Amino acid sequence: MGKEAIVSGDVGPIWMDLARFRQGGKKEVKKETGLGLSFKKDENFGEWYSEVVVNSEMIEYYDISGCYILRPWAISIWEILQTFFDAEIKKMEIKNCYFPLFVSPGALQKEKDHIEGFAPEVAWVTKSGKSDLEVPVAIRPTSETVMYPYYSKWIRGHRDLPLKLNQWCNVVRWEFSNPTPFIRSREFLWQEGHTAFATKEEADTEVLQILELYRRIYEEFLAIPVIRGKKTEMEKFAGGLYTTSVEAFIPNTGRGIQGATSHCLGQNFAKMFEINFENDKGERCMVWQNSWAYSTRTIGVMVMVHGDDKGLVLPPKVAALQVVVVPVPYKDADTKGIFDACIETVTALSGAGIRAKADLRDNYSPGWKYSDWEMKGVPIRIEIGPRDLANNQVRVVRRDSGEKSDISRVFLVEQVKGILDKIHENLFEVAKQKRDACIQIARTWDEFVKALGEKKMILAPWSDEGNVEKEVKERTKGELGAAKSLCTPFDQPELPEGTIFMLHWSIGHIWTIVLGENALPKTNN
Structure with missing residues (x-):
C-alpha cells in the first residue's frame, strides 16, 4: 500500500461590545464598553484578522506598505519563543553570530538557482544621500550568499567541523501581493541556522532534530497542531537537496500555511562556494550543509487559529x-x-x-x-x-x-x-x-476536486513524477486558485486493505489550495 499526502487552500475600527461585571454578588448587568470588533471571524476572516492584530495592540500600521510596527504585546511572544529555541539549539552546540544586512551583487548572483526565487523581492540600496552608489548593494532576503564565502575561509580540515551557527535577525523581501501582518510582510524577524558537517548522516540527523523543535514551538507553546513532512522536488528550497517542514492549517480559510522549514542543502552550496575540508585520511572532501528557519509568522498563525469574535486568545x-x-x-x-x-x-x-x-x-x-x-x-x-x-x-x-x-x-x-x-x-x-475535521482522504479525481471545493486539506495518493504535480496544479486552476502540495507527512494514516488508488499515484501527500501562484507567503528560506 502506498503512502499518502495532504492538499488544502491559502489565508479596522473598534466598536461597542457588551461586557458583564459583577457588583458584590448582585445580578450581572450588561454595560457598553466602547470596545469590540466590527467583523466576525466566520463571516469576514480577512477584515477580522486585520482588526484583531491592531485592536489587541500587537501591531500598528506603518506608512510604508507591507511594513509593520511590532508592539510589546507581540514582541513578548517572540521573546518567549526565542528564549526556548535559543536554549535548545545551544544544547546542540550551535552558536549565535551575526552577519551584515547588506549583500554584494557578486555574492547574491553566485548561486543563480538559489536566488532566482527571491530575485523579484530583493530590495537594493542605490544611493547614499544624493549620490549614486558605484556598486548597488542588496538587502538580505536570506543569508546563504552572505555567510558561505566565510564558511569556505574558516573550514580547512575535519577538526573545523561541524561548524554550526545561527543568527537572530531581520530580512527584507519586497512583497507586492497582499501584504498581511506577520504572515506576509516586507520585513520580518526570524532566526536562520546554517550548519556544515563532514557527513550526510550528521546533516540528516540535525534536519529532524530542528524540525522537532519547530513542532514543539507550535504544539507545546502555541497550542497549534502541525503536520511534519517532506516537500516535493517542486516545492523544496531552491538549491537544496531536500526540505522538511511543519504545516499548519487555518480552518476558516480552508488553507494550509507553512510554519517552519528545515533544509538539507546537500553539497550544492559547498560546490558553489568551495567549502572543502581535508578528512582524517588526507582526502579533499566537500561539506554537507543544512539551513533552517522560523519567523514571526508563528504569531500570525496563532492569532488565526485561536482568536475569536472578542479578539485574541493567547495560549x-x-x-x-x-x-x-x-x-x-x-x-x-x-x-x-x-x-x-x-x-x-x-x-x-x-x-x-x-x-x-x-x-x-x-x-x-x-x-x-x-x-x-x-x-x-x-x-x-x-x-x-x-x-x-x-x-x-x-x-x-x-x-x-x-x-x-x-x-x-x-x-x-x-x-x-x-x-x-x-x-x-x-x-x-x-x-x-x-483541523482534523477538515482533512479529507481522496482516492479518485472526482473526490479530490470535490474536497478542494469544500476547502478541505486533502490527503491523497501521490506520485514522485514532477509532471503529475504540475498537471494537478494546472487542472485545478480556477476562480479559487490552484491546488498546491504541502508535504508528504511522516506520519502516514492506516488505510483499509483493498483500497485502490488513482492510476500512477503511489505515495501519499498533503495538498492545499492557493489563491494564485504566490498565495502562500514565503516567510522561511
Missing part, C-alpha cells in the same frame, strides 16, 4: 500576562480592602512564577476592563468584589471557554496553575479537532 505559555486581577468595588464597599486583596493575589501568583498584574485603573469600569483584557487574549481574569473579600475567595474566568469558578484564596496558586494547563490542553484539542 498561556506565550502570554506576556497570564492572569489579570480586576477589582470590582461598588457603592459603599471596602474599596481599600478589595484593592489590597488584588495586590496580595498578584504577589502570591508572581511568587509562584505566574505572570500576573492587577488592573487598578480608576478611570475605567470593571466591565470596560473585562472587554479590554479579553481583546488582548489574557488567559485568566480574576475578579475580586465585596462578596469575594468577605468569603476569602476570588472569581476566576477563563478566556478560552468563558467558564467561571469561585476559588478559595488559600488554594489559589495551585488551582490557577492547573487552570493554565487546562487552557493550553483545550486550545490544542479544539484546534486539532477543527
Whole structure:
C-alpha cells in the first residue's frame, strides 16, 4: 500500500461590545464598553484578522506598505519563543553570530538557482544621500550568499567541523501581493541556522532534530497542531537537496500555511562556494550543509487559529500576562480592602512564577476592563468584589471557554496553575479537532476536486513524477486558485486493505489550495 499526502487552500475600527461585571454578588448587568470588533471571524476572516492584530495592540500600521510596527504585546511572544529555541539549539552546540544586512551583487548572483526565487523581492540600496552608489548593494532576503564565502575561509580540515551557527535577525523581501501582518510582510524577524558537517548522516540527523523543535514551538507553546513532512522536488528550497517542514492549517480559510522549514542543502552550496575540508585520511572532501528557519509568522498563525469574535486568545505559555486581577468595588464597599486583596493575589501568583498584574485603573469600569483584557487574549481574569473579600475567595474566568469558578484564596496558586494547563490542553484539542475535521482522504479525481471545493486539506495518493504535480496544479486552476502540495507527512494514516488508488499515484501527500501562484507567503528560506 502506498503512502499518502495532504492538499488544502491559502489565508479596522473598534466598536461597542457588551461586557458583564459583577457588583458584590448582585445580578450581572450588561454595560457598553466602547470596545469590540466590527467583523466576525466566520463571516469576514480577512477584515477580522486585520482588526484583531491592531485592536489587541500587537501591531500598528506603518506608512510604508507591507511594513509593520511590532508592539510589546507581540514582541513578548517572540521573546518567549526565542528564549526556548535559543536554549535548545545551544544544547546542540550551535552558536549565535551575526552577519551584515547588506549583500554584494557578486555574492547574491553566485548561486543563480538559489536566488532566482527571491530575485523579484530583493530590495537594493542605490544611493547614499544624493549620490549614486558605484556598486548597488542588496538587502538580505536570506543569508546563504552572505555567510558561505566565510564558511569556505574558516573550514580547512575535519577538526573545523561541524561548524554550526545561527543568527537572530531581520530580512527584507519586497512583497507586492497582499501584504498581511506577520504572515506576509516586507520585513520580518526570524532566526536562520546554517550548519556544515563532514557527513550526510550528521546533516540528516540535525534536519529532524530542528524540525522537532519547530513542532514543539507550535504544539507545546502555541497550542497549534502541525503536520511534519517532506516537500516535493517542486516545492523544496531552491538549491537544496531536500526540505522538511511543519504545516499548519487555518480552518476558516480552508488553507494550509507553512510554519517552519528545515533544509538539507546537500553539497550544492559547498560546490558553489568551495567549502572543502581535508578528512582524517588526507582526502579533499566537500561539506554537507543544512539551513533552517522560523519567523514571526508563528504569531500570525496563532492569532488565526485561536482568536475569536472578542479578539485574541493567547495560549498561556506565550502570554506576556497570564492572569489579570480586576477589582470590582461598588457603592459603599471596602474599596481599600478589595484593592489590597488584588495586590496580595498578584504577589502570591508572581511568587509562584505566574505572570500576573492587577488592573487598578480608576478611570475605567470593571466591565470596560473585562472587554479590554479579553481583546488582548489574557488567559485568566480574576475578579475580586465585596462578596469575594468577605468569603476569602476570588472569581476566576477563563478566556478560552468563558467558564467561571469561585476559588478559595488559600488554594489559589495551585488551582490557577492547573487552570493554565487546562487552557493550553483545550486550545490544542479544539484546534486539532477543527483541523482534523477538515482533512479529507481522496482516492479518485472526482473526490479530490470535490474536497478542494469544500476547502478541505486533502490527503491523497501521490506520485514522485514532477509532471503529475504540475498537471494537478494546472487542472485545478480556477476562480479559487490552484491546488498546491504541502508535504508528504511522516506520519502516514492506516488505510483499509483493498483500497485502490488513482492510476500512477503511489505515495501519499498533503495538498492545499492557493489563491494564485504566490498565495502562500514565503516567510522561511
